Amino acid sequence: MIENKPSVHYINYLDLDKILNAQNPLSGEGKEAAHDEMLFIIIHQTYELWFKQIIHEIDSVMDLLKKDKIDEENVGLIVSRIERVNKILQILVKQIDVLETMTSLDFLDFRHHLSPASGFQSHQFRKLEVMLGLKIKDRHQFGGCPYHDQFKGQKKNEILELEDSASLFKLIEKWLERIPFLNMEGFNFISKYEDAVNEMMNNEISRIKDSHLLNDEDKNLRVRMIYENKKYFEQVFDENTHQKAVENGEISLSYKATMSALLINLYREQPILHLPFKLLKNIVDVDHQIANWRFRHMQMVEKTLGQKIGTGGSSGQEYLKNTIEKHKLFADIANISTLMISRSYLPELPKNVKNQLGFNFTDKWK
Numbered sequence: 001m002i003e004n005k006p007s008v009h010y011i012n013y014l015d016l017d018k019i020l021n022a023q024n025p026l027s028g029e030g031k032e033a034a035h036d037e038m039l040f041i042i043i044h045q046t047y048e049l050w051f052k053q054i055i056h057e058i059d060s061v062m063d064l065l066k067k068d069k070i071d072e073e074n075v076g077l078i079v080s081r082i083e084r085v086n087k088i089l090q091i092l093v094k095q096i097d098v099l100e101t102m103t104s105l106d107f108l109d110f111r112h113h114l115s116p117a118s119g120f121q122s123h124q125f126r127k128l129e130v131m132l133g134l135k136i137k138d139r140h141q142f143g144g145c146p147y148h149d150q151f152k153g154q155k156k157n158e159i160l161e162l163e164d165s166a167s168l169f170k171l172i173e174k175w176l177e178r179i180p181f182l183n184m185e186g187f188n189f190i191s192k193y194e195d196a197v198n199e200m201m202n203n204e205i206s207r208i209k210d211s212h213l214l215n216d217e218d219k220n221l222r223v224r225m226i227y228e229n230k231k232y233f234e235q236v237f238d239e240n241t242h243q244k245a246v247e248n249g250e251i252s253l254s255y256k257a258t259m260s261a262l263l264i265n266l267y268r269e270q271p272i273l274h275l276p277f278k279l280l281k282n283i284v285d286v287d288h289q290i291a292n293w294r295f296r297h298m299q300m301v302e303k304t305l306g307q308k309i310g311t312g313g314s315s316g317q318e319y320l321k322n323t324i325e326k327h328k329l330f331a332d333i334a335n336i337s338t339l340m341i342s343r344s345y346l347p348e349l350p351k352n353v354k355n356q357l358g359f360n361f362t363d364k365w366k
């Protein structure tokens with residue numbers, strides 16, 4: 001039964017008195033104030049509110065992935081929440097347009113007031129990075145001290161605890177390892193896939209060798225490039241080669257999880273694989289949206305600060321540039337595209353396997 005509660009006013013429900021009284025420009029009030037400081041404060045506060053919502057969504061996705069049994073319904077919910085995160089991230093990237101209306105000169109009117117404060121000290125941004133799976137050893141460090149030295153007490157402990165707990169990356173890896181599609185009766189996926197890849201590559205090499213448009217030098221170069229590309233496939237054909245690449249830090253995703261992700265991508269048209277495919281696609285989009293944000297933020301810093309050091313003490317633009325690629329987390333899932341083969345080479349699934357992967361009732365109507 002829905003409990004009867006006293007009616008509530010819009011202002012109280014949203015606690016607007018608190019929120020709307022939380023903008024306190026340091027450059028002064030009235031005519032003294034630097035005009036653009038209000039924009040600077042509001043835009044940061046807006047980001048922090050959206051970070052809160054993203055953490056709320058990711059937290060719930062992680063809880064769903066920790067369940068003993070993750071059924072279709074759960075995967076549907078996970079997908080819709082990650083899709084929501086991506087929509088928010090798109091807004092966060094776009095919001096930089098608003099801040100870019102503030103020029104470098106406008107910023108200098110109040111920048112000296114806020115030092116040493118910096119987005120570098122955003123606790124929620126760090127929480128989000130660590131929840132997604134960014135480990136301290138994989139960060140681009142500056143100044144010799146760890147990033148969490150910016151926080152004290154409970155705030156620091158929260159980050160350290162997150163560093164030690166399962167991240168979204170790990171939970172997705174576990175989910176991929178658990179899904180049973182690799183053990184389909186009567187269908188040895190890897191050996192069929194290896195045959196198909198070899199056939200595709202041999203055909204590509206023959207086409208190059210038979211070409212009337214390429215000279216011998218070009219032909220040799222292209223054939224060499226095909227063999228070089230083959231190293232990605234060899235990590236899939238042989239578990240030990242994959243393991244070595246993990247140990248060397250070249251890749252992070254486990255062998256079993258990589259195989260599942262590959263199968264999901266290749267056979268995404270099978271009804272039961274639609275949602276797992278959407279999940280993988282959306283998780284790569286999260287990585288890309290955050291990288292987009294990092295890139296736009298870095299460019300904005302270039303326009304407002306040039307080569308000046310940041311208020312947080314980093315090299316500024318140079319530091320930010322280094323984080324764009326280095327802090328990506330789901331690159332191994334994005335790189336599954338390297339392993340894709342065209343539909344014409346794709347091994348045909350036997351009928352019993354198709355039924356396993358389809359919605360069984362479809363057969364009854366035939």
Ligand code: HEM
Pocket residue numbers: 043044047048099107118119120121122125297300301304305309310311312313314315316317319320323
């Ligand atoms: C004029 C506007 C801005 C300037 C000039 C600026 C500048 C910088 C600089 C130089 C850094 C590197 C750390 C340092 O030494 O301070 C940084 C980091 C950061 N900024 Fe901004 N920023 C601006 C706006 C924003 C906004 C609106 C946000 C939104 C929350 C934000 C969030 C962050 C975050 C999260 C970091 C840490 C990035 C990382 O370590 O990967 N910044 N910012």
